[in-house]
Amino acid sequence: MKEPWADWKVPEPSANFTDKVMGAVAPEKPRARSWRIGASLASLAAAAALVGVLASQKSTSGTIAADVRKEVQLSSHVVAVLEPGASLSWNGAHIDQRAGDVFYRVDKGTPLEVETTLGKVTVGGTCFRVRLDSEEAKKGGEMKYASQAASLAVGIAVTAIVYEGRVALASKNGKKIDLLAGEGARVNGAGDIDRVTDGNGAKASRDPSLTPGSPGFDWGKAVAGYQKELAEVEEKQAEVERELAEAKKALLKAGGDAGKGDRPEYDLSQDDWREMREKGQVKFQVPCDRKGWKPSASDLAKLALAPEDGDAVAQAYSRSKDRLWSTIGPLCTKAIGSASAAEILGSDACTHLILNQESRQSASDTFDLVARIRAGEVSEPAGQERERLNPLAQTFLALTGESKAFERDLADKFGADEAHRLAFDKNLCMGKSTFGGARPEK
Amino acid sequence: MGNVTSLERPMLERCVKQDPEAFRWFVGRYQRAVFSLLGRMLGAAAPVEDLAQEVFLRAYRGFGSFDPTTNAITWLLTIATRLALDERKRRKLSLAPIEDADRVPGSDKWKNRELGLAIEEAANALSDDQRAAFVLLEFHGLSIAEISQIVGAPENTVKTRIFRAKEHMREALSAFAPGSAS
Numbered sequence: 167m168k169e170p171w172a173d174w175k176v177p178e179p180s181a182n183f184t185d186k187v188m189g190a191v192a193p194e195k196p197r198a199r200s201w202r203i204g205a206s207l208a209s210l211a212a213a214a215a216l217v218g219v220l221a222s223q224k225s226t227s228g229t230i231a232a233d234v235r236k237e238v239q240l241s242s243h244v245v246a247v248l249e250p251g252a253s254l255s256w257n258g259a260h261i262d263q264r265a266g267d268v269f270y271r272v273d274k275g276t277p278l279e280v281e282t283t284l285g286k287v288t289v290g291g292t293c294f295r296v297r298l299d300s301e302e303a304k305k306g307g308e309m310k311y312a313s314q315a316a317s318l319a320v321g322i323a324v325t326a327i328v329y330e331g332r333v334a335l336a337s338k339n340g341k342k343i344d345l346l347a348g349e350g351a352r353v354n355g356a357g358d359i360d361r362v363t364d365g366n367g368a369k370a371s372r373d374p375s376l377t378p379g380s381p382g383f384d385w386g387k388a389v390a391g392y393q394k395e396l397a398e399v400e401e402k403q404a405e406v407e408r409e410l411a412e413a414k415k416a417l418l419k420a421g422g423d424a425g426k427g428d429r430p431e432y433d434l435s436q437d438d439w440r441e442m443r444e445k446g447q448v449k450f451q452v453p454c455d456r457k458g459w460k461p462s463a464s465d466l467a468k469l470a471l472a473p474e475d476g477d478a479v480a481q482a483y484s485r486s487k488d489r490l491w492s493t494i495g496p497l498c499t500k501a502i503g504s505a506s507a508a509e510i511l512g513s514d515a516c517t518h519l520i521l522n523q524e525s526r527q528s529a530s531d532t533f534d535l536v537a538r539i540r541a542g543e544v545s546e547p548a549g550q551e552r553e554r555l556n557p558l559a560q561t562f563l564a565l566t567g568e569s570k571a572f573e574r575d576l577a578d579k580f581g582a583d584e585a586h587r588l589a590f591d592k593n594l595c596m597g598k599s600t601f602g603g604a605r606p607e608k
Numbered sequence: 609m610g611n612v613t614s615l616e617r618p619m620l621e622r623c624v625k626q627d628p629e630a631f632r633w634f635v636g637r638y639q640r641a642v643f644s645l646l647g648r649m650l651g652a653a654a655p656v657e658d659l660a661q662e663v664f665l666r667a668y669r670g671f672g673s674f675d676p677t678t679n680a681i682t683w684l685l686t687i688a689t690r691l692a693l694d695e696r697k698r699r700k701l702s703l704a705p706i707e708d709a710d711r712v713p714g715s716d717k718w719k720n721r722e723l724g725l726a727i728e729e730a731a732n733a734l735s736d737d738q739r740a741a742f743v744l745l746e747f748h749g750l751s752i753a754e755i756s757q758i759v760g761a762p763e764n765t766v767k768t769r770i771f772r773a774k775e776h777m778r779e780a781l782s783a784f785a786p787g788s789a790s
Binding site: 470 | 635652
């Protein structure tokens, strides 16, 4: 029995809800700052890779999560460079870093506190300067970074690496350590702090020839170091891209159908139909014969639908049955001479009965015609032209077109994208069939 | 609830890596379920869309710790339920104002409106915990074990809350039950 609360209505998402969420997750990049590194500063590209100058924005408070490397100006004096997967919120001089790797640059004299789940980093800001004495310098290029840098990685441990200046790292249980340039430390889940060493910044700061401002600083060596680092980054990137390409190939292979990606097997494109025609096959999915059925709350939850969506799904099933039967029913009745017998047989059995009435050659020709129509090589006949086709062709045109018709019905309620998703969701009951071609191996 | 499907898993794995395209898919796929839960937990007067947005932001931030082989909808409903319970504690939610145009006694619209208000009134009399358990069971098809995990209460407690909630709802809405004289 229907409970009275079954009619409890709730608001529907607005049409642009997804866009709103995506906008909040990854705020649109504002105009690039004037100090974006240009092509003329190619030799400093490694530095740019470290600094990650992509875009900037300024606000006294906010929240950001990065899906690509992102630079955010948290205040006039603080810039954070978030690596993909990092997220943080900030309010004035307090930053709550929730995840990922973030590189901070803080102007001299600016207090800043970065809090994580395991520890807190406090910085006062120092300054270092980058001067270009190579080809770019002759062209007048000069870049200045007034900054303090600390890098945090949040997870099972917090690691702080100091590139310049001094920071204080404190764990949640009150332990504290001061770190100078070139030093690093890690806080583990128990709140213990251990000193660590880091390659890049730490080493660079320890070596006077690579430390800007130190007496033995060697610009040529520093730039060469940056270039080497860039080459390594590029190599790593190429390696990741190769791995990604291999993974995609493997995914396609696992799907058993190159070019389909993660498309469901019965979500057929015109290319699929061309391929099936070569094999002499026809395949399709149609909604199960479920007239009068209505999905339960559990069914709807599995489909990620709201309870009030049940009627629309049930109606789509009902319409699908009527639509198919309006073609198959009369053909089946004609084949066996009895409407009531056809009714008892139903669509599935009638389809086989109609198929068995055709010769092997006629069936093969029919499958070829249907595949050509679905591949877009021949226009789909309608009206009297369609009625002149043999019963098998009429039946298979109805069956192979039903999935899309069902999807259109769902789209009236859910929109095209959601309807497509639902039509191929494994939690909806669909009858899937393949006819013709080689018999499957047992 | 069913396990993650073979088609969902690669997308969820991409969500874990905070792939924006995959996350867009995730939002599209589950937004109706989130609206459904928040709408029923907080009532018609609540800023459901803003809160749903917050649910997805929390999911985005939390994907790093999500296991893509587990059920995403249960995980997401956990986030939504906790946010809804916090929101209920944070402020007293009122019912939506009634528009005069809908108040034509006897019309279908009027009857629907009256029923909607009666359901909300009845649900407002439930404790927050009862309401959460009731909504998750009745409208999202979650098992007692899953609800127990989400609300952080023993299964028997959840069963009792659901029993009491249903008892109250049936009694409060008896005038609207099929076969009643209303």
